[in-house]
Amino acid sequence: MAIQTPAIEVENLVRQFGDVFALDHVSVSIRKGEFFSLLGPSGCGKTTLLRCIGGLDIPDEGVIRIDGTDAREIPAHKRPVNTVFQSYALFPHLTVRGNIAFGLQMKKVAKPEIEERVKRVMDMVQIAKLADRKPAQLSGGQKQRVALARAIVNEPSVLLLDEPLGALDLKLRKELQIELLALQRRLGITFVYVTHDQEEALVMSDRIAVMRAGKIEQMGEAEALYENPRTRYVSTFLGSCNLLEATVRQRTPTGAVVQTTVGELRVEGSIPDRNKFTLAIRPEKVALCAPGESAGENRIKVKVVEVIYIGSETHYVLKAGEQPLSAEAMNVKVGHQGFDIGQDAVVHLPAAGLLVLDD
Amino acid sequence: MANRHQGEVRFGEQLSARGQLLRSALTSGPSILWVTVFLLLPLVGVGVISFLTRGEAGGYELPLTFGNYTRFAGWGFFGYDLLYPQIILRSIVLGAGTALLCMLAALPLAFFIAALPGRYKNLALTLVLIPFWTNLLIRTYAWQILLAPESWITRAVALVGLIEPGTPLYPSAFAIYIGMVCDYLPFIVLPLYSSVEKIDWSIAEAASDLGADGKRVFWHAILPQVMPGLVAGVILVLIPAMGQFVIPDLLGGAKTVMLGNAIQQQFGPSRDWPFGSAIAFLGMGVVLASLWFYARYAGEKGGEII
Numbered sequence: 001m002a003i004q005t006p007a008i009e010v011e012n013l014v015r016q017f018g019d020v021f022a023l024d025h026v027s028v029s030i031r032k033g034e035f036f037s038l039l040g041p042s043g044c045g046k047t048t049l050l051r052c053i054g055g056l057d058i059p060d061e062g063v064i065r066i067d068g069t070d071a072r073e074i075p076a077h078k079r080p081v082n083t084v085f086q087s088y089a090l091f092p093h094l095t096v097r098g099n100i101a102f103g104l105q106m107k108k109v110a111k112p113e114i115e116e117r118v119k120r121v122m123d124m125v126q127i128a129k130l131a132d133r134k135p136a137q138l139s140g141g142q143k144q145r146v147a148l149a150r151a152i153v154n155e156p157s158v159l160l161l162d163e164p165l166g167a168l169d170l171k172l173r174k175e176l177q178i179e180l181l182a183l184q185r186r187l188g189i190t191f192v193y194v195t196h197d198q199e200e201a202l203v204m205s206d207r208i209a210v211m212r213a214g215k216i217e218q219m220g221e222a223e224a225l226y227e228n229p230r231t232r233y234v235s236t237f238l239g240s241c242n243l244l245e246a247t248v249r250q251r252t253p254t255g256a257v258v259q260t261t262v263g264e265l266r267v268e269g270s271i272p273d274r275n276k277f278t279l280a281i282r283p284e285k286v287a288l289c290a291p292g293e294s295a296g297e298n299r300i301k302v303k304v305v306e307v308i309y310i311g312s313e314t315h316y317v318l319k320a321g322e323q324p325l326s327a328e329a330m331n332v333k334v335g336h337q338g339f340d341i342g343q344d345a346v347v348h349l350p351a352a353g354l355l356v357l358d359d
Numbered sequence: 360m361a362n363r364h365q366g367e368v369r370f371g372e373q374l375s376a377r378g379q380l381l382r383s384a385l386t387s388g389p390s391i392l393w394v395t396v397f398l399l400l401p402l403v404g405v406g407v408i409s410f411l412t413r414g415e416a417g418g419y420e421l422p423l424t425f426g427n428y429t430r431f432a433g434w435g436f437f438g439y440d441l442l443y444p445q446i447i448l449r450s451i452v453l454g455a456g457t458a459l460l461c462m463l464a465a466l467p468l469a470f471f472i473a474a475l476p477g478r479y480k481n482l483a484l485t486l487v488l489i490p491f492w493t494n495l496l497i498r499t500y501a502w503q504i505l506l507a508p509e510s511w512i513t514r515a516v517a518l519v520g521l522i523e524p525g526t527p528l529y530p531s532a533f534a535i536y537i538g539m540v541c542d543y544l545p546f547i548v549l550p551l552y553s554s555v556e557k558i559d560w561s562i563a564e565a566a567s568d569l570g571a572d573g574k575r576v577f578w579h580a581i582l583p584q585v586m587p588g589l590v591a592g593v594i595l596v597l598i599p600a601m602g603q604f605v606i607p608d609l610l611g612g613a614k615t616v617m618l619g620n621a622i623q624q625q626f627g628p629s630r631d632w633p634f635g636s637a638i639a640f641l642g643m644g645v646v647l648a649s650l651w652f653y654a655r656y657a658g659e660k661g662g663e664i665i
Contacts, residue, residue: 056564076567077576089565093583102579106570154569 005068007032007158007190008053013062015048015214022048023059024214030158030192035184037193037201039238040211046194047086049211050160053192055079067157077106082151083160086167088143090135096122096146097131103154121153124183141172148180158190165200177203198238202226210234230358235280242286242325243357244279255351262320265298268351278357285353286327288316288339289346296348300325304343314339318347409636419633427637443621443638447645450618454601455649457539458593461547464540465592469551469585473558487548490541499609502538503529506610530612538606543599547592554588594650601646618642 008030015023022045030036038046051057053064055076064071071079082103090099097118104114122128125145135143144164151159164180165173181204184191195201201208202222209219210233218225218234229235232243246258248271255268260279267279287296302325306317314337318325327347331337339345374382409427411419431443472483490498505512506529513528528534558581566580582589604619616624618638625635 054568056568075572076564077570077572081568083565083568085561085565087559087561089559089561091562091565091580091583093586102566102571103569106566106575150565150569 004032006030006065007034007067008192009063009065009068010049010053011063011065013049013052013059013064015045015052015057015059021045021214023052023062025062026214026216028209028216028219030190032190033188035181035191035193035204035206037195037205037208038211039195039198039201039208041196041237044211045214046196046211047162050083050162050192050194053158054081054083054160056083080156081158081160082154082156083162084147084151084164086162086164088135088147090143090146090150092135095132095134096127096138099135099146100150100153103150107154117153121149124152125149140168141176144168144176148183152183152187152189156189158192159184161191161193163195164193166195166197173200180204202238208238210238212237228355229280232278232280232357232359235355235357239282240326241280241282244281244323246277246279246356248275261323262300262325265349265354266351267354267356269356271356272358278359280355280357281349281353283315283326283328285350286325287348287350288318288327288329289348290338291344291346293346297351298349298354300347300349302345302347304339304341304345307339307341309337318345320347405636405639408633409640411633413631413633416630418630427634428641430634431637431641446616446618446621447641449615450601450642451645451649453535453539453603453607453617454597454646456536457543457600457603458547458596460536460540461543461596462589462593464544465547465551466589468544468548469555469588472548472552473555484549484552487545491545495542495605496609498541499538499606502534502541502610506534506537529610530614532611534610535607538610539600539603542603542606543596546595546599547589550591550595551585551588554585558584590654593653597649597653598646601649602642618645 006029008028010026010028013023013026014021024045026045026049028049038049040046048057052059053066053071055071055074059072066074066080091102094102100118100121101114104117109117119128122131125148127142127145127149130138130142130146135146138146144167147164165176168176177200180191193201193204205222207219207221208225209216210225211217212233218230220228225234226238229238229241232241235241235243244260244262244265246260246265246267248256249259249264250257251271252266255266256271257264257266258279265279288302291301300320302318302320304316305319305324308315308317311331313328313330316327316329316339318327325347329337408419410423410425412422412424412426414420433439433441433444468487472480472487475483504510506527507513508527513522513526516522516528517526522528562584563576563580566576571579602617602619604617604623607615607617608620622635622638622642625631625638629635
């Protein structure tokens with residue numbers, strides 16, 4: 001298979017604001033047609049990276065290639081990318097139609113063609129009825145659609161989205177996530193999507209780059225990233241995680257036996273040469289059982305400290321001695337789920353669910 | 360907009376009809392009274408007088424007549440004369456010219472001040488306001504001195520070769536506009552600055568992202584956002600500038616009659632109150648008409664501003 005030119009190639013990108021590195025030697029390669037998310041808390045540099053790609057910010061060092069062409073010399077208004085801004089940034093004095101037509105007008109596209117393309121895009125994102133309204137007369141969700149239409153009407157090779165759903169309520173956000181994803185699949189445009197919402201990133205992305213303090217901490221497909229976080233930061237930012245400090249007791253052909261604050265545990269997989277490391281286990285991998293119920297390895301006695309019932313599932317805060325643990329279980333039983341605050345129970349930590357972290 | 364529910368509680372209280380009336384009377388009453396007694400009634404008076412006839416020894420008397428207006432339009436005692444239409448035209452040109460020059464000067468200035476670091480902004484705004492601390496006449500006389508033949512400004516201009524050495528820069532149209540711009544600049548800088556401060560720069564970025572170069576970003580994304588301040592500023596300059604006559608008098612060599620001194624002349628030396636009232640009314644009409652035209656034009660460019 002021929003090697004395809006990446007849509008975006010970023011090499012050793014540095015952007016400094018005073019003493020702070022907003023981007024600290026970031027390198028990433030984004031494939032054509034991919035839905036790529038930059039995930040991280042505010043201030044991690046994800047928006048700066050997006051702005052550098054769009055040409056709205058100038059990196060201090062490093063290379064950006066768009067479709068294989070060095071973009072450093074290309075000013076923002078000539079780059080083949082378009083941005084959907086977090087605040088939407090719609091032109092307040094123009095109608096919805098005027099907003100969407102703006103990019104094509106700037107490119108001096110012929111009038112009949114502009115009209116046709118604007119109409120097609122408005123149908124696509126279902127805002128044809130709003131064509132003659134001004135942005136001030138639109139709801140948040142409608143503005144979001146206009147901002148999206150205004151960008152995709154230009155048929156960019158890459159669409160940059162800066163927390164486009166950040167200002168919307170949860171229900172609308174979930175609806176639009178699905179729509180946005182469907183749109184991306186249909187148009188085949190490369191999406192680079194900035195978000196601080198880990199669930200959003202998991203739902204939508206082909207690949208995710210988790211960023212922290214100007215660096216990409218880990219990058220990969222959503223499932224791989226969630227199932228195999230390599231650092232404490234990734235494990236706790238992307239979902240939640242129980243972290244246990246472990247000391248190696250004995251190395252075995254398939255893994256090791258380690259000593260932790262909750263007792264001796266068997267761990268599978270490749271074990272680092274270090275004798276001390278951190279183990280992580282997702283709360284939903286922690287199996288909570290009544291005392292005496294079912295067997296299994298890595299069994300630990302716990303006390304139920306808190307029960308948080310959320311309908312389809314229940315979250316438990318447990319204590320194994322002094323070590324707090326969290327567990328999550330789907331409420332598959334009919335009626336009472338069987339655990340109350342103060343009750344004694346047993347958890348089973350499957351060896352395959354215990355992950356060895358790098359830090 | 361939406362149908363208000365009957366007896367809806369607003370501001371956390373429910374008032375009876377009488378209470379509503381009392382509250383309105385107490386809050387808006389004084390200002391309404393003030394405007395009525397000191398603005399509206401005198402204005403009606405001026406309007407009525409403008410249709411009366413000049414008395415033998417000044418003052419005014421019946422019969423009612425349109426004579427004052429036709430006289431202003433040019434049909435005077437000695438046949439048709441363009442004197443007064445010219446006066447009004449001159450005032451319009453002076454007002455519009457001043458507004459235009461002030462706008463051109465204020466735009467970069469407002470952006471410059473807005474771009475300054477926080478603590479320098481207030482300093483810069485104070486500097487813009489400093490001329491207000493000096494009396495208008497003193498400032499205008501100061502320009503006479505600065506623009507006199509032997510002043511360093513005039514010499515410098517002569518040295519560059521723009522004028523013959525020894526010729527003064529004043530009295531001249533140039534001197535008039537210098538005086539006018541210096542006088543009215545703060546009126547437009549302040550509202551414009553407050554608009555510039557509020558600019559949403561992400562809209563400018565969006566324009567650039569969508570393919571607009573620098574010029575078009577300014578025209579399509581920045582100018583519309585500062586339109587409210589620009590419109591307010593131009594109005595604040597246009598209205599007083601059209602009535603201004605002291606500056607053209609002092610810096611233009613007292614040769615030109617403007618609307619302002621035409622009115623003053625009728626109420627003073629000529630003692631023709633009805634004619635003076637007619638000029639005042641027409642002047643007001645001209646100002647309102649130009650504002651209307653301007654608002655319509657600006658409205659087209661800047662959306663729903665006015």
